[in-house]
Amino acid sequence: MAFPSAPSALWSVSLLTVLFAAAVHTTVVYDDDPLQPVTSDETVSVGGTVTLTCRVAESDNSSLQWSNTAQQTLYFGEKRALRDNRIQLHRSTSTELSITIGDVQLSDEGEYTCSIFTMPVRTARATVTVLGVPGKPQISGFESPVPEGGKVTLTCTSTGSKPPARLRWYREDQELEGRPDIVEGVVDDPTYNVSKELTLEVSRSDDNALITCAVDHPSLAPGDKRSEQTLRVLYSPNVLIVPESNLPREGEKFHLQCLGNGNPEPANYMWEKKDGELPPLAKPDGAFLRFDMLNKSDNGVYLCHADNGIGNSQGEYTLLVQDPTAMSTSSGVDHAVIGGVVAVIVFILLCLLIVLGRYLIRHKGTYLTHEAKGSDDAPDADTAIINAEGGHSGAEDKKEYFI
Template sequence: FFIGCIPNQMATYSLYRALVKSSALYGVASSLVVRVLDDDPMQPVTQDETVSVGGTVTLTCRVTESDNSSLQWSNTAQQTLYFGEKRALRDNRIQLHQSTGTELSITIGDIQLSDEGEYTCSIFTMPVRTARATVTVLGVPGKPQISGYEDAVQEGGKVTLTCTSSGSKPPAKLHWYRDQKELTGRPDVVESNPGEPTYTVISELTLTVGRSDDNALIACAVDHPSLAHGDKGSEQRIRVLFTPDVTIQPESDLPREGGKFHLQCIANGNPEPISYVDGSVLRFEMLNKSDNGMYLCQADNGIGKVQGQYTLLVQDPTAMSTSSGVDHAVIGGVVAVIVFILLCLLIVLGRYLIRHKGTYLTHEAKGSDDAPDADTAIINAEGGHSGAEDKKEYFI
């Protein structure tokens, strides 16, 4: 109750000193005074800000209640920037953003590293109340520069690239990439820039290159909190010298006797092959079986000589193409099945006929066993049952 009746902050401190004299009341007095100061509606409230070089920062000072006392912003050198709505310092970068009885907001444009520091907001009451806001200025790193690559490197050799970026604060971080895949370089070297609170960052990358690295894109990117819209980066395309790969491409897969045919030697290398043994194309105006054999093609691009080979097998003129061969194979299979079925039917039918023929011969021979002579046996065999009836005698 007693504390609530204290008219102003000065009286609060007077009470505090009086209470401190009594050691028994020291703890109670401390908590009461701190609570009064924290709940002071006239105490200004500010906020720390971070901005990049060249950007704009807004400094805002607020109080909960107003007794018509003016708010004031001062810079790091304690020069008054704004007093209420009145600008005190002739600096066109500093503009009034908002001024009311409980708030004073100003903006500072085109921020420089020299603008970093503590800014003070004051309200001229009894006593004067103040609050501080720290402005941190980020040094924006420059676009990285890649050096160390001068000319194409032969396969198996090494390339050392150096990436450098200046002007960052705090020091930036550098990253290496090959076609979007991150590579591991040496740890960054950080150097202070003379006369400036900024840094230069250096990173090195060493690669042992192969033919797959030819025409690869190596990139160095800068990572820094001041780069709100993504990393800054530079790219370097590298070239690798390597011996050629040689393949021999035939005109068709079915070289036929008597027809025209050619083989083309295809070589890829860096640099491109400039010479072929006997040329890059071998032509046959009329194929013959005597052309059968292995053919070699050798290419030279100045880095090395490589040869490829192709085995030529001349086919008969009646040879079918691969595609028609598949169709004929299917037809041949169907014909084979039909022939097999017919053979099975013939075997069954033959066995049936042989069986019935034996029965016929058995009946045909009946009546010849009892014949007295050959003529009678023949007559009986030919006559069958009719002969038996001829032997019948009738008496009247």
């Protein structure tokens, strides 16, 4: 223990602390004693900062003092007694002494004492609990893809926790039931190593599934520390045959494609025609079966076998070759719609022509009727003709004068 240079009074106080230490346990504490110090227990994680507060209800000008687990004086009033820069004064008044300890280590755990030097000396204790923060979990046991139906055992391990951490397994967001945690103490260290196993019987639905190991501990927020492992599962292919067109026509080129969904992807394909040989113009080309020119004799059921080394599966497709003039149902529907639209337009045009014709005929009759006005009152035929052709004024205008 090393002390900085301090006045002799400070040394005297430290000596008094030692002399009265034996009397601490015999001190009578009264609940209504205004000079009795009051403290509280604290919990902190390794590397964190803890604040220790000591208060009294009233002050008689006696100084408060904080001591560590080894009964070394940390602060006496506003004066620091122990050379440790992690320990700082937080607040000092006549009724309160608060200090902080930063970068807390496991060795800082224990019982701290607050004393007030009255007669008799009054004390209070505060227990500091230091949590060992567990390390990030590590997953082992998965080195290579697992065949469908096989089993895989994963082990999750986390070190340095205090108290012992709990480990949890998840598949995506669903928690899985693993074996009980295995807790092992560490020699010359108050922390623990924890491991947990998980055994899975895998299916093809587990391919690319995300398996997570998460640490549950008071020093951590949920999900703070976790590790993930992606499973790879080997399984035989599912086979599907896809045609180039849904309306294969006689005389056209055409092909079928064999899709094999497996892990790994199929490397070998074999084509055959059910109940017969492949047509002469049908040429296998890996995952494709190509027809240079379709013929109705090509009709039948075609099989594709796909092999990926894990298993062999087959798919089938029934080929029905259509006449060259065959129209697809969708084309027929399109033509019917277009014909209906054209018929409606023609009908509207005919209606417009009829209305326009009636309008023109009606207005032409009105014009002829106005032309005849004035001829009814004429005294003779010549005058009536003149009036019908434009009236008297017009006739006067058309007179010719000869000299």
